[in-house]
Amino acid sequence: MEFTEVIRRPAYEQVAEQLREAILSGALEPGSELPPERELTDRFGVARTTVREALRALQAQGLAVADRPTSPLRVVRAQDLSTGPARDAFVHLLRLGAVPLRDLVELRCALEGAAVGAAAGRRGISLDAARAEVSLMREVGDDVEAFEEADVRFHVALVAASGNEALHLVMLAVREPVGAHLLASLRAIEDPLPVLKRLTREHARIVDAIEARAPEQAAERITAHIRGLYRRSLG
Numbered sequence: 001m002e003f004t005e006v007i008r009r010p011a012y013e014q015v016a017e018q019l020r021e022a023i024l025s026g027a028l029e030p031g032s033e034l035p036p037e038r039e040l041t042d043r044f045g046v047a048r049t050t051v052r053e054a055l056r057a058l059q060a061q062g063l064a065v066a067d068r069p070t071s072p073l074r075v076v077r078a079q080d081l082s083t084g085p086a087r088d089a090f091v092h093l094l095r096l097g098a099v100p101l102r103d104l105v106e107l108r109c110a111l112e113g114a115a116v117g118a119a120a121g122r123r124g125i126s127l128d129a130a131r132a133e134v135s136l137m138r139e140v141g142d143d144v145e146a147f148e149e150a151d152v153r154f155h156v157a158l159v160a161a162s163g164n165e166a167l168h169l170v171m172l173a174v175r176e177p178v179g180a181h182l183l184a185s186l187r188a189i190e191d192p193l194p195v196l197k198r199l200t201r202e203h204a205r206i207v208d209a210i211e212a213r214a215p216e217q218a219a220e221r222i223t224a225h226i227r228g229l230y231r232r233s234l235g
């Protein structure tokens with residue numbers, strides 16, 4: 001006969017999970033105030049400290065928000081939900097080595113290839129933001145910090161131009177590890193100027209392909225650009 005071990009979960013986790021479910025299912029309306037602590041204490045039959053701990057957990061996850069430290073907690077609205085926790089989780093996993101650089105490269109190629117392809121197929125999109133970053137890159141000389149910032153903004157702008165909110169969200173979540181890796185690679189180069197010039201030309205050619213409404217060419221150019229960037233560090 002086989003028995004499974006009884007897993008005792010802390011009460012606050014169980015309270016937090018039920019509240020989380022109520023928020024995500026819409027049973028608690030976005031933007032509405034959460035029930036007061038006293039009421040939650042009664043309904044869950046737990047101590048007040050347990051309810052407080054559960055609420056802190058929801059706040060840490062960004063699902064419950066307070067306008068001011070003393071104001072009552074509200075259910076987060078989708079438009080206020082920060083990508084911070086997702087981004088932080090990704091950065092931590094990457095730094096712990098749980099997401100190998102090779103996988104990040106593949107994610108970028110799939111994500112950005114799809115995004116520029118979609119952008120090239122859309123009517124009436126504005127590539128002004130991406131163009132502005134390319135102009136800026138031409139002016140930064142060999143300032144690798146300024147280049148890196150413009151580069152990351154450029155790639156985010158291209159993904160935003162796809163009009164796909166899901167792609168945009170994932171891009172925002174990976175922008176920090178992407179930027180950190182780029183900066184480290186650029187700093188390791190003795191004479192970065194020729195490399196920065198080449199990368200800037202590649203950026204301009206990606207925008208050209210989107211503007212020419214050539215989805216395949218745009219996708220090809222951005223994946224070549226991304227792979228080229230990481231080839232050295234992947235060995």
Ligand SMILES: [Zn+2]
Nearest residue numbers: 151155199203
């Ligand atoms: Zn780039």
